[in-house]
Amino acid sequence: MDAIDLNLVDLLRNNARLSYAELARQVGLSAPAVHERVGKLETSGVLRGYRADVEPEAVGLGVTALIGIVEDSGADTDDVLAAFRNMPEIESCYFMAGVESFLLKARVGTIAELEQLIVRLNRTPGVASTRTSIALSTKWENRPQPVSPPAA
Amino acid sequence: MDAIDLNLVDLLRNNARLSYAELARQVGLSAPAVHERVGKLETSGVLRGYRADVEPEAVGLGVTALIGIVEDSGADTDDVLAAFRNMPEIESCYFMAGVESFLLKARVGTIAELEQLIVRLNRTPGVASTRTSIALSTKWENRPQPVSPPAA
């Protein structure tokens, strides 16, 4: 992970569809060299994948909610996690310090669907209680923060 | 936005670096047709961009926190937002229903940097109080949820 790798990561974070040739131009190496570096960043796990950033409303997911979860005292955290993993509406899942063990970010199409999700969460074994906050609007999300100050 | 468009969106959400030729094979059209469709999805704002998904620890951002913000009674929300926008550590910013007007997701390298961020937030004009929860681990994040059930 030298400065060129960080530069590549940065470029791909801002536009994952850049060609290797273009990346090569930007970092001042040849295309095969960049190809090999990116390959190593992928296999080493630094680059986990490439995702299109989609306007949620456009695909019928206009409701965003953040849900805190309090676990039962004797709950098996792995089982709870597995249950959450089977709910596709849960886009993100953080294991938190504090009374609420989990913080979930969920995205659904309607308030009715959110209600159904909350009911399912409360029925999940190991879940003691849920606390849901609705996002009125998303100002921004997953903004990539610059990782390499010296962009040559 | 027909079924083929949804299919394309789905494919690009899971791998934004797929070639047009490959996309064409998967949806059963020619490459130029796919090229044009994707172009329209981009200009219409459905596809906002393409991002590499980076392991945060690998780029020195091992600490994730979620921060609730209570605004002053007379605060100018736009000014507060602008201040947040200038803090690159804030990766996501939701405007919420409830006492806490904003929910921020921030990512920093160390607890010390988190402390500095919280101090800066509390000093920001319009911010009455902050409530920070630290994520001990991220189970998953921004998992794309399937948007087109019939992947014919």
Add this chain to the structure above:
DNA sequence: ACCATCCGTGGACGCCATCGACCTCAACCT
């Protein structure tokens, strides 16, 4: 029935991805 429009296909051409051969340099061993 006609025409305009939309959306697709197929062909062409230049650029890109990717492989292999070779080069350079630094580290290390003897």
Add this chain to the structure above:
DNA sequence: AGGTTGAGGTCGATGGCGTCCACGGATGGT
């Protein structure tokens, strides 16, 4: 010191891809 080794780069070649263009078939309005 000199030789060896390995990592990581360049260059050149080739097959596939991106992208432009001309063309064609369905659809809907008049």
